[in-house]
Amino acid sequence: MMNFDASKLLTLGYDLDAWNGYGAKIPISTDVSPAANSHILICGMSGSGKSYFENALFAKLIMAESGGEYHFADYKGDDNFAYLHGCSRYYSYKSTLQALQAVYARLNARQSGEDESKHPITLIWDEYMANILSLVNEDKKAAAVVMNKVSAILLLGRSLSVRLITAMQRPDAVAFPSGSRLNYGVVIILGAAIKSIYEMLLPDFIEQVKGRVFGQGEGVALLQGSQLHFIKVGTVQDSERMRQICVKALS
Numbered sequence: 667m668m669n670f671d672a673s674k675l676l677t678l679g680y681d682l683d684a685w686n687g688y689g690a691k692i693p694i695s696t697d698v699s700p701a702a703n704s705h706i707l708i709c710g711m712s713g714s715g716k717s718y719f720e721n722a723l724f725a726k727l728i729m730a731e732s733g734g735e736y737h738f739a740d741y742k743g744d745d746n747f748a749y750l751h752g753c754s755r756y757y758s759y760k761s762t763l764q765a766l767q768a769v770y771a772r773l774n775a776r777q778s779g780e781d782e783s784k785h786p787i788t789l790i791w792d793e794y795m796a797n798i799l800s801l802v803n804e805d806k807k808a809a810a811v812v813m814n815k816v817s818a819i820l821l822l823g824r825s826l827s828v829r830l831i832t833a834m835q836r837p838d839a840v841a842f843p844s845g846s847r848l849n850y851g852v853v854i855i856l857g858a859a860i861k862s863i864y865e866m867l868l869p870d871f872i873e874q875v876k877g878r879v880f881g882q883g884e885g886v887a888l889l890q891g892s893q894l895h896f897i898k899v900g901t902v903q904d905s906e907r908m909r910q911i912c913v914k915a916l917s
Contacts (some may be wrong), residue, residue, distance in 0.1 A: 674699065676730045678723070678854065678887050679897035682880075686898070694887055694895045696852050698730055700786065700827045703851030703890060705820055708833040709867070714857025715883035717746035717792070719899050720833055724790060725908040728915045733785040736915045739765040741797040749909045753916035762797055763812060765789055769828060770815045776826040788829040789819070795834035798841040813843050820849035836863055848891075856885035856899070868894070 675695035684690040698704045706723075710716030728734060737755045739762035740747045750756040757765040769789040775781035791797070794816075801809035819830045837847060853867050857880055864875050868886065871894045875886060883899040902908050 676727055678852070679899045682884055682896035682898045691900070694897050696889050698727065703824050704829050705823060705850045706831040706852040706854065707837060707850040707867070708831070708854045708856070709835065709837055709859065709863055710856035710885070711835050711859065713882060715899055716833055716856050717744060718883065719854070719856060720790070720792065721746065721908060721912070722899070722902050725911045727788065728911050731786050734915070735785060735787045737765045737769055737789045738916055739789065739791040741793040744792060747792065750913060750916060753913055755916045762791065765791070766812065766815055770819065773819055773822060773826055773828045776828070777822065784827055786827045786829060788831060790831045792833045794832040795836060795838065795841050813841060817843055817846035820846045837866060851890050853888040854885065856880070857882055859885070
């Protein structure tokens with residue numbers, strides 16, 4: 667069961683081995699305070715439980731921090747996020763770039779001193795990789811501008827309380843210029859991922875992952891590039907409340 671009680675830490679899931687071996691729910695959590703790098707990269711192939719995890723993570727993040735501002739970019743218009751349609755800070759398909767521009771403008775305003783607010787601002791971008799590849803096919807120069815804005819958020823966001831959460835199947839380097847993919851403080855890989863994803867995101871932990879088999883809602887969490895955990899995503903007991911929390915935050 668996932669609860670949504672406010673805390674200083676964001677619970678990502680539970681220790682997979684303790685869950686499977688002893689039925690014990692030992693939380694795997696990460697710091698989401700402004701002092702921490704809380705950019706989050708979520709990877710998972712179809713059927714991995716990625717969208718389910720995103721919904722729960724979004725609601726728990728809202729409850730974990732006070733006064734946060736959230737923007738949700740949903741490139742594919744996934745049915746899992748249909749309940750967010752109509753929210754003022756929900757952006758689907760072509761309008762996802764409006765979400766990026768809104769958050770990027772706030773980043774610049776804070777950097778220049780024009781915006782002196784301190785509350786956390788979060789952009790959640792579902793199917794980021796597919797979105798970028800589509801842009802590259804349409805207009806490479808325009809796509810480069812978009813990717814540079816994403817890189818700026820990843821590089822400068824921590825000090826300005828601006829956070830990026832991206833979800834995709836495969837995080838190819840083409841969508842992360844100048845190695846910006848390395849600026850995620852939290853990396854989540856769910857389900858049966860292909861070997862190349864581990865090689866891209868967990869190069870120093872290949873031996874620890876080797877031979878592990880992950881089902882839906884199970885996988886790996888790498889925190890701050892050094893702490894590797896095997897996680898199990900808990901079950902949301904009250905889905906309606908979860909949706910209400912997310913809708914309110916985007917409205």
